Amino acid sequence: MDTVAxxxxxxxxxxxxxxLCWLPQAFKIVRERNASSISAPAYGALAFGVALWLVYGLMIGxxxxxxxNAVTLLLVLVILGLKVRLG
Structure with a gap:
């Protein structure tokens, strides 16, 4: 296999x-109905960083x-939404 491939x-x-690594966390929160162990500031920063990666990807096509990054941002925002909703 060549280097490019x-x-x-x-x-x-x-x-x-x-x-996909965010799926287990989202499933766990939904299953347990508890997001108390999630750090909202950390996930907020992650969402912002992923959004920037998404913008970068759009800019370079x-x-x-x-x-x-679109899928990752969606999953991270779902987790953040569950944090807000469930505490």
């Missing part, structure tokens, strides 16, 4: 893992960056 595989794997 390998970098695409590594980048795709990294994007998939870091995008890179679909993988856009897709990964």
């Amino acid at each position: 390998l970098s695409a595989v590594i980048g795709s794997a990294a994007a998939l893992i870091t995008t 890179e679909v993988p960056v856009i897709a990964a």
